[in-house]
Amino acid sequence: MSSVTDINLHLSYQNEQIVALTIPIDDIKRLSLRPPKWLRYVAFAVFGAPGRLALTSDANAPDVDYDVPLGEISGDYYYIPDGELHLVDYQALNGPITSSVSSDRPSKFHTQVKNRDASCVFTRNPGEDCDAAHILPRCKGNEYIQAVYNDRLPVYHILYPSIYPSPEPESYGMDDIDCIENGILLEPNLHGKLGRGKIALLKTPNFALKSEDVPRVERDTMPDSRITLQYMKRLSDDILSPVLQYDAKMSGSGTPPPSTIILDYMYGVAAFKRWPGGSQFQQIMKDRFEEHYKSIPPRPWSPSGHSSDDEVLDGDPADPDYRPGQGAASGGKHRRRHHCHASKGMLRAMDGVLGLSMFIKGNTRQSLAADRERRMKEGELQAQEAGRAKVDQWLHGQH
Numbered sequence: 001m002s003s004v005t006d007i008n009l010h011l012s013y014q015n016e017q018i019v020a021l022t023i024p025i026d027d028i029k030r031l032s033l034r035p036p037k038w039l040r041y042v043a044f045a046v047f048g049a050p051g052r053l054a055l056t057s058d059a060n061a062p063d064v065d066y067d068v069p070l071g072e073i074s075g076d077y078y079y080i081p082d083g084e085l086h087l088v089d090y091q092a093l094n095g096p097i098t099s100s101v102s103s104d105r106p107s108k109f110h111t112q113v114k115n116r117d118a119s120c121v122f123t124r125n126p127g128e129d130c131d132a133a134h135i136l137p138r139c140k141g142n143e144y145i146q147a148v149y150n151d152r153l154p155v156y157h158i159l160y161p162s163i164y165p166s167p168e169p170e171s172y173g174m175d176d177i178d179c180i181e182n183g184i185l186l187e188p189n190l191h192g193k194l195g196r197g198k199i200a201l202l203k204t205p206n207f208a209l210k211s212e213d214v215p216r217v218e219r220d221t222m223p224d225s226r227i228t229l230q231y232m233k234r235l236s237d238d239i240l241s242p243v244l245q246y247d248a249k250m251s252g253s254g255t256p257p258p259s260t261i262i263l264d265y266m267y268g269v270a271a272f273k274r275w276p277g278g279s280q281f282q283q284i285m286k287d288r289f290e291e292h293y294k295s296i297p298p299r300p301w302s303p304s305g306h307s308s309d310d311e312v313l314d315g316d317p318a319d320p321d322y323r324p325g326q327g328a329a330s331g332g333k334h335r336r337r338h339h340c341h342a343s344k345g346m347l348r349a350m351d352g353v354l355g356l357s358m359f360i361k362g363n364t365r366q367s368l369a370a371d372r373e374r375r376m377k378e379g380e381l382q383a384q385e386a387g388r389a390k391v392d393q394w395l396h397g398q399h
Helices: 025-031 035-047 108-117 142-159 188-195 260-274 279-292 344-360 365-397
Strands: 006-013 016-024 051-054 076-081 097-101 131-134 183-186 199-204 226-231 310-313
Touching (some): 006 035, 016 025, 025 035, 035 260, 131 188, 142 260, 199 260
Parallel strands (some): 006 076
16 A cells, blocks of 8 residues: 655656646545546646656656556656646636626526526526536636637647637637636535635546546446536535535536536646645746736726626635635625625525514515505506696697
8 A cells, every 4th residue: 555645746847857736645535536547637737738647757758557546656747748838827716706696687698507507517506596607717808718718729629629620719709708618507605616726627538537537426327428526625524514526417408518628727727726836836837827828908897897697706604714805806805796795595584584574464475466556556547647637737728
């Protein structure tokens, strides 16, 4: 049995071997049944280049045994990329977590995502209780999602030519941060965790993993394709009734599904945030941000600029890592913005209290509605009478 507690993932960069990621064995146990395969995928998601794993830094070293069991894995792996790196933006999750929520005037984005997913794709909670969450944060804007897609598309065009037959980004319409391919319906608690990188969505099969290489909660037949909820950090034992690592189920139209490119990219962002390696690679990531992403203007944000169904999430107080204001913009001064700050559960409870009060007073909803309708009709009649009086007065004034 291996005594390794952490795995260092090395990357050859400018003829130097650097530690890019350091991942605890306990995390790997939760997330994969084939650790070397999963490590290879994580490297691909962070580095943006296909490659292979070896046990030494020698470019000619043979591939590792990707099916080796967890107890026999090494403490150090070397990723040998095949081609140019397309590193993630390490600041992709730094910003307010916004959502299009259910309201009397839902946005096109919310409507499309709800029609496709119908309910929270992991808990199956009704769609009216869920957020239309952006996988790549909405605050980044249209120019940002275009930059991500343009940067990674050539890699996917080579890996999956049947799915991405054209190398031209214009062929896929990924130029809008509110496109349905960048959305997924989640209950608010999961939405907040996704926006802070506490969870990530693993799409299989992919470059390195088969669907059966990932632990599965459900007991039915293994689907051909999966999007699995994964906690990047082990949940605290004192959390009651945590959402398990389910597969997404889109119970509506089901199409078009979330973008594989965006899912992989954001998995890489969450992986680097959770398991950053040495200072050298962290500096490389900072340089990458300065060169490739810093100049991209964020989506304009202001309280007055929000639509009625747009809100800023302030995090989940039940989360062990919760900090008040952590999900807000402008230094954490803004919290949830919506016409009503009460939760849907609280509103239902208040509705029940109101109903009981009416019952005690001898009223019913039906009687109140009938009374309201009667008063409206009386008001309409009064308005009509006033209108006739004005007409008669005008007519008499013409003589």
